[in-house]
Amino acid sequence: MVYKGIVDSVDFTNVNRPALFRKFLSIVFLQSANNVLIVILGSYTYQPCTIIRSSQVNCKASLMELTLTRPDDWHLHLRDGGLLQAVVPHSANHFGRAIVMPNLRPPITTTAAALAYRESIMKSLPAERYFTPLMTLYLTDTTSPDEIRLAKKSGVVFAVKLYPAGATTNSQDGVTDLFGKCLPVLEEMVEQNLPLLVHGEVTDSNIDVFDREKVFISTVLQPLIKKLPSLKVVMEHITTKDAVRFVESCNNGNVAATVTPQHLLLNRNALFEGGLQPHNYCLPILKRETHRQAIVAAVTSGSKKIFLGTDSAPHEKSRKERPCGCAGIFNAPVALALYAKVFEEAGALDKLEAFTSFNGPDFYGLPRNTSKIKLTKSPWNVPESFSFSFGDIIPMFAGQTLEWQPSSI
Ligand SMILES: NC(=O)N[C@@H](CC(=O)O)C(=O)O
Ligand SMILES: [Zn+2]
Numbered sequence: 001m002v003y004k005g006i007v008d009s010v011d012f013t014n015v016n017r018p019a020l021f022r023k024f025l026s027i028v029f030l031q032s033a034n035n036v037l038i039v040i041l042g043s044y045t046y047q048p049c050t051i052i053r054s055s056q057v058n059c060k061a062s063l064m065e066l067t068l069t070r071p072d073d074w075h076l077h078l079r080d081g082g083l084l085q086a087v088v089p090h091s092a093n094h095f096g097r098a099i100v101m102p103n104l105r106p107p108i109t110t111t112a113a114a115l116a117y118r119e120s121i122m123k124s125l126p127a128e129r130y131f132t133p134l135m136t137l138y139l140t141d142t143t144s145p146d147e148i149r150l151a152k153k154s155g156v157v158f159a160v161k162l163y164p165a166g167a168t169t170n171s172q173d174g175v176t177d178l179f180g181k182c183l184p185v186l187e188e189m190v191e192q193n194l195p196l197l198v199h200g201e202v203t204d205s206n207i208d209v210f211d212r213e214k215v216f217i218s219t220v221l222q223p224l225i226k227k228l229p230s231l232k233v234v235m236e237h238i239t240t241k242d243a244v245r246f247v248e249s250c251n252n253g254n255v256a257a258t259v260t261p262q263h264l265l266l267n268r269n270a271l272f273e274g275g276l277q278p279h280n281y282c283l284p285i286l287k288r289e290t291h292r293q294a295i296v297a298a299v300t301s302g303s304k305k306i307f308l309g310t311d312s313a314p315h316e317k318s319r320k321e322r323p324c325g326c327a328g329i330f331n332a333p334v335a336l337a338l339y340a341k342v343f344e345e346a347g348a349l350d351k352l353e354a355f356t357s358f359n360g361p362d363f364y365g366l367p368r369n370t371s372k373i374k375l376t377k378s379p380w381n382v383p384e385s386f387s388f389s390f391g392d393i394i395p396m397f398a399g400q401t402l403e404w405q406p407s408s409i
């Protein structure tokens with residue numbers, strides 16, 4: 001792979017040290033100024049690469065380190081109580097902000113509840129951790145337009161979440177009839193510029209579980225954006241090529257999508273490999289390989305409409321490993337390493353930073369983070385489990401070795 005760029009200034013005295021690569025992404029993108037830089041990458045990371053600057057400096061180095069603007073997680077379950085305390089450090093380690101899902105029991109349906117929940121998250125944060133929870137409201141059949149005005153005014157609620165009743169974990173209080181019951185609220189959300197975040201699956205038991213996202217697009221999302229083209233909509237955790245096509249077809253800047261590490265790395269075979277695999281069970285359910293490939297292609301193409309949302313959804317081990325196990329994958333400790341793996345394997349590491357750190361805040365109209373995070377090529381083993389007083393949580397890819405290791409700067 002060959003990159004050419006023009007850069008302001010690069011300190012080539014450090015070329016043999018990883019510090020050079022802190023500048024790697026900006027080197028690729030910067031187009032202004034006087035020095036010509038050519039980066040020739042063999043197989044991108046494993047081969048040494050050659051850096052030539054104005055044909056004066058030649059050096060050999062390996063891509064060992066990337067420095068990125070600190071990412072945000074635009075779809076995260078932090079839970080409450082002991083589970084909250086257990087999992088929040090894993091997100092705060094790597095992410096600057098997170099859109100926090102409201103599907104607690106009882107759900108976060110009011111601004112007052114969102115404020116109280118925000119307080120408990122802040123109290124659970126490790127000392128000296130810079131992390132901002134962006135709160136959401138759980139939409140119900142009875143949410144009022146007044147509540148939407150209050151939410152916006154609070155300054156701490158950044159979106160409203162649609163769970164079709166019965167679609168997923170703690171969705172029993174969700175919406176039964178979006179157009180019949182929620183239109184005035186959706187209109188108020190347009191007024192207040194509050195995005196609607198969508199768990200995009202129909203719940204009709206006649207519809208095959210693998211088709212629920214596709215059918216939701218034609219029966220709910222298409223009519224919704226037709227009726228309210230100014231409503232900002234994020235289709236969360238997309239899993240199908242149909243969703244990719246839908247998002248790519250919406251061109252007014254108001255429709256976007258998040259993608260999880262599991263839907264980028266696993267297909268539905270992972271549910272049954274060598275026996276039933278409850279820790280790979282999440283909703284929307286993993287899909288066919290062709291869908292996975294379509295999502296990888298969309299994400300690594302550099303689309304501005306798709307951004308990072310881990311959907312890290314911890315459940316205690318005994319609630320996953322039982323006859324009727326919960327849906328949800330705990331991926332907060334591994335998510336960033338896994339996204340880097342996906343982009344690296346697609347030869348698209350230069351697109352990683354926009355996906356992790358730019359597209360999300362740009363869509364939400366928020367400033368990009370100013371702090372940085374480092375990803376080092378340094379293999380590490382994912383723990384088999386995390387143990388707490390209330391029980392264990394099994395992370396995604398438990399016991400496996402990952403290449404990229406994130407750390408704060
Ligand atoms: N993704 C999941 O499988 N589960 C999530 C809910 C959700 O995001 O749908 C949870 O809260 O456990
Ligand atoms: Zn969901």
Ligand SMILES: [Zn+2]
Pocket residue numbers: 075076077101311313
């Ligand atoms: Zn979720």
